[in-house]
Amino acid sequence: xxxxxxxxxxxxxxxxxxxxxxxxxxxxxxxxxxxxxxxxxxxxxxxxxxxxxxxxxxxxxxxxxxxxxxxxxxxxxxxxxxxxxxxxxxxxxxxxxxxxxxxxxxxxxxxxxxxxxxxxxxxxxxxxxxxxxxxxxxxxxxxxxxxxxxxxxxxxxxxxxxxxxxxxxxxxxxxxxxxxxxxxxxxxxxxxxxxxxxxxxxxxxxxxxxxxxxxxxxxxxxxxx
Amino acid sequence: xxxxxxxxxxxxxxxxxxxxxxxxxxxxxxxxxxxxxxxxxxxxxxxxxxxxxxxxxxxxxxxxxxxxxxxxxxxxxxxxxxxxxxxxxxxxxxxxxxxxxxxxxxxxxxxxxxxxxxxxxxxxxxxxxxxxxxxxxxxxxxxxxxxxxxxxxxxxxxxxxxxxxxxxxxxxxxxxxxxxxxxxxxxxxxxxxxxxxxxxxxxxxxxxxxxxxxxxxxxxxxxxx
DNA sequence: CCGGAATGTCAACACTTGTTCACATTCAGG
DNA sequence: CCTGAATGTGAACAAGTGTTGACATTCCGG
Numbered sequence: 001x002x003x004x005x006x007x008x009x010x011x012x013x014x015x016x017x018x019x020x021x022x023x024x025x026x027x028x029x030x031x032x033x034x035x036x037x038x039x040x041x042x043x044x045x046x047x048x049x050x051x052x053x054x055x056x057x058x059x060x061x062x063x064x065x066x067x068x069x070x071x072x073x074x075x076x077x078x079x080x081x082x083x084x085x086x087x088x089x090x091x092x093x094x095x096x097x098x099x100x101x102x103x104x105x106x107x108x109x110x111x112x113x114x115x116x117x118x119x120x121x122x123x124x125x126x127x128x129x130x131x132x133x134x135x136x137x138x139x140x141x142x143x144x145x146x147x148x149x150x151x152x153x154x155x156x157x158x159x160x161x162x163x164x165x166x167x168x169x170x171x172x173x174x175x176x177x178x179x180x181x182x183x184x185x186x187x188x189x190x191x192x193x194x195x196x197x198x199x200x201x202x203x204x205x206x207x208x209x210x211x212x213x214x215x216x217x218x219x220x221x222x223x224x225x
Numbered sequence: 226x227x228x229x230x231x232x233x234x235x236x237x238x239x240x241x242x243x244x245x246x247x248x249x250x251x252x253x254x255x256x257x258x259x260x261x262x263x264x265x266x267x268x269x270x271x272x273x274x275x276x277x278x279x280x281x282x283x284x285x286x287x288x289x290x291x292x293x294x295x296x297x298x299x300x301x302x303x304x305x306x307x308x309x310x311x312x313x314x315x316x317x318x319x320x321x322x323x324x325x326x327x328x329x330x331x332x333x334x335x336x337x338x339x340x341x342x343x344x345x346x347x348x349x350x351x352x353x354x355x356x357x358x359x360x361x362x363x364x365x366x367x368x369x370x371x372x373x374x375x376x377x378x379x380x381x382x383x384x385x386x387x388x389x390x391x392x393x394x395x396x397x398x399x400x401x402x403x404x405x406x407x408x409x410x411x412x413x414x415x416x417x418x419x420x421x422x423x424x425x426x427x428x429x430x431x432x433x434x435x436x437x438x439x440x441x442x443x444x445x446x447x448x449x450x
Numbered sequence: 451c452c453g454g455a456a457t458g459t460c461a462a463c464a465c466t467t468g469t470t471c472a473c474a475t476t477c478a479g480g
Numbered sequence: 481c482c483t484g485a486a487t488g489t490g491a492a493c494a495a496g497t498g499t500t501g502a503c504a505t506t507c508c509g510g
Contacts, residue, residue, distance in 0.1 A: 022476075023487065043355040046271035048467060060468080062488050129409060130268040130355035140413070170431050174403075181402055184354060188365070206395050214439035247507075248457065273497060285498080287458050 045131025081120035167220040270356030306345035392445040
């Protein structure tokens with residue numbers, strides 16, 4: 001169970017022998033090198049091709065065997081990062097219907113996954129509004145898709161299944177924004193500071209509880225269609 | 226009434242003659258040049274010293290007469306951007322107590338000011354989670370301060386004046402996040418597309434109304450102090 | 451008006467960058 | 481096994497970068 005490469009191995013469907021080809025391996029190496037460099041303060045857009053290849057232990061020209069430009073590498077990172085995100089929400093969904101406090105469990109899993117995929121989340125946070133515009137729109141699209149997923153999940157709740165699409169979208173964007181904010185706070189908090197992190201979690205849960213309080217009071221205009 | 230320089234002229238209190246000194250002028254020129262370049266897709270961190278001086282119509286070495294490093298220029302831009310933000314909230318506050326729908330007026334003023342200071346807001350959005358870490362923390366501090374301002378404003382409302390500080394902070398961060406999100410959406414929307422913008426405003430108002438619906442249901446634990 | 455501080459200019463440096471080309475190595479399949 | 485494709489390597493280029501030092505200009509206060 002290699003810790004990272006499985007996210008890649010899913011990608012190649014036509015390679016019958018489970019081993020990744022050499023190309024795929026260094027391709028992955030480039031992605032990991034970029035993520036590693038991103039941790040150290042810089043943003044992806046201010047990351048040079050040579051820097052990445054150097055970190056990946058490869059000569060600059062070899063880069064072109066895999067990507068035409070740095071922007072393409074970024075695209076790969078976007079899709080990969082959101083693959084892990086989707087996996088997360090899938091795991092939450094599979095834990096059955098709301099029995100305990102859903103909010104607490106959701107926040108907990110979110111935090112756990114942010115830690116497990118720290119660099120991917122960092123990349124997303126940094127590129128969401130900075131750097132290459134193509135990456136920006138990709139990220140926005142993926143976030144919207146994530147919100148849609150969340151909507152189908154929420155539709156299984158007692159009251160919400162009667163809501164119109166517009167109201168649903170409003171609620172999900174509100175929650176997605178909250179979750180994004182949580183992830184960013186976790187990333188900015190000092191690592192291995194359990195107290196600070198607990199405080200963040202506490203506040204996040206209070207926020208979500210507060211939001212949920214508005215649900216019964218909302219009158220979704222279903223006839224407006 | 227020079228459109229931009231007034232935000233700077235406030236700065237110099239010891240210059241008695243209303244005219245800015247040559248130094249202040251080119252200093253301002255550098256800031257404007259940076260903002261101008263930022264509009265064209267790049268982020269501040271991936272902006273070279275020479276690029277800025279070139280845009281400002283100045284030789285690279287002259288830069289050092291005003292700033293020690295690009296990061297310092299960024300700091301100036303941060304404080305300047307938030308000066309306009311504070312001015313905005315002040316204007317909303319001075320419009321008297323809540324008579325009409327507060328939410329509508331707030332969103333409207335926000336959108337107006339985003340347009341009036343488009344490049345400043347763009348800078349903030351881009352650097353909030355990218356690039357130089359020193360700028361990141363400055364921005365976070367300023368945003369927190371903005372939330373505190375909002376809290377004192379909200380404390381004049383009937384119900385909220387009984388809330389404890391913790392609950393107040395939760396509410397303000399929720400609203401600030403919403404406003405930040407609005408600003409970012411406005412920035413990303415195609416300019417001069419009134420329809421798209423109206424849609425954004427509509428959604429934003431619905432979100433804020435929704436949030437406000439939770440207020441009566443919330444039980445602030447004041448004794449928890 | 452004049453002398454010193456503030457500001458701006460020019461030339462040069464040592465580096466890094468993206469991209470190219472020709473050449474070496476590795477690999478997979480007939 | 482051997483051939484062609486995939487992948488990696490090395491040298492070289494033109495251009496851009498941050499920073500330095502010495503020199504010119506502008507400006508303001510005594």
